[in-house]
Amino acid sequence: MGSFSSFFDNILKHRYLMYELVVRDIKLKYRRSVLGLFWSLLQPLFLMIVLVLIFSNLFGRDIPHFAVYILAGKLMYDFFATSTKAAMRSIRNSAALIRKVSVPKWIFPVSSVLSNFVTFLISLVILAITMIVSRVPPSITMLYFALPLIYIFIFSIGVGLLLSALSVFFRDIEHLYDIVLLIVMYTTAIFYPADIVPERFQFVLQINPIFQFVTVLRDSIIFGQPLDVRLNAICLAVSVLTLVIGSVFFHRKKDQFIFHI
């Protein structure tokens, strides 16, 4: 498809603008705060401590390295939630710019997800430290920890593109999405073991892609499980499919944005 190669050319062509937008998002996020970038590290740390204190009696005995278990789930979910929400608002937020200059519209949701991904990666430092403190036994399976990160990144871009386009036409998408995120959060098994969910409700967790991505991450870094090829293939397929759907929808609607913002 001719449009595929021009798709990548486009990304290359606008890489400087993407860079500037991502840098701006990150710089301004911390500019006025005292803790600055440290907040990316401290916030998940505090949250994890609180959750461990609350839930370790309930579930801590069943799950080894409970702190790492929680943190892995929390960080992944938080990245997905904040990046997709930021992407959702990105077109509307950049309305003034879009009206004045011809800019490729996809840059806004994609740079939103990208800047959140960067801060997500920084927060993984805490995960690593927690693993060391919890004395998680090193395992060769840790090598594939990057895979779920890739899946969730691609997936979030797809969802971000879709939401940002919808949000231009329907303002209440933002409220609806808050509800969707709530459901995703509870079905990602952040602070409870997946098997306490009764059999007939298991499917709710299984169809949640974030749950699957988190499972792969946990298998890699906590449980030392060898790579589940089938699961990973499905994760990759779902992520790429979502990206394609999001991109196509966005591409179809983007020329009409300017009439609605």
Add this chain to the structure above:
Amino acid sequence: MGVPVIEIKDVSVRFTLNKEKVDNLKEYVIKALRKELHYQEFWALKDINLVINKGERIGILGLNGAGKSVLLKVISGIYKPTTGTVKTTGRIAPLIELGAGFDPNYTGRENIFLNGAVLGYPRSYLAEKFNEIVEFSELGEFIDVPLKNYSSGMRARLGFSIATIVEPDILIIDEVLSVGDMKFRKKSEEKMMSLINSGVTVLFVSHSLEQVKRVCDKAVWLEKGRIKKIGDIQEICSEYEAKYKE
């Protein structure tokens, strides 16, 4: 025979306005089911055919609402035409509104790079031209102050300074020449004129007929989204003046 740099063929731009603003999902679904979705069509441009050759300086005349800004935005790629095609050759510098992408929390320095990136310039070019931009803007130390602390005049001066480091093939100017105080305005006009005189193709929209007559050699007269007449600048301007003086 000139080399065409802008070719506009059968271009029309339609705005669809909902009779009542339906901008949430619930109402949309309900109205769609009830077949109550009514749209009002508004053709901002209709059947525009225009060829502009290299080096020509075209003044675009018309009353408010005639479609001048829409035409410029279609040429710069901000609007996609509903029908027809726009083909442009060469780099377009639209001086349509200044300071696109300015972030109020960013300093002047940071905004130069951000705005420059938005306009399509690579970092190396911006670094090269950085001092020139700051000098032209006369902002001095304020360049490291966040934009939200600037006066509107300072913002305009910065926007203008960045916009004019262009080395375009096609320059599109939409009434931006009146920013700043007398001194800055004179400087801007000189800068504009030197750009214009360097042989770029110019599209100029202004309500000031004197300005248009000074700068352009041809004119396009738009009325209610259609081209009323195209011709020599003096001719069209007199006709235009005559029509609206009464």
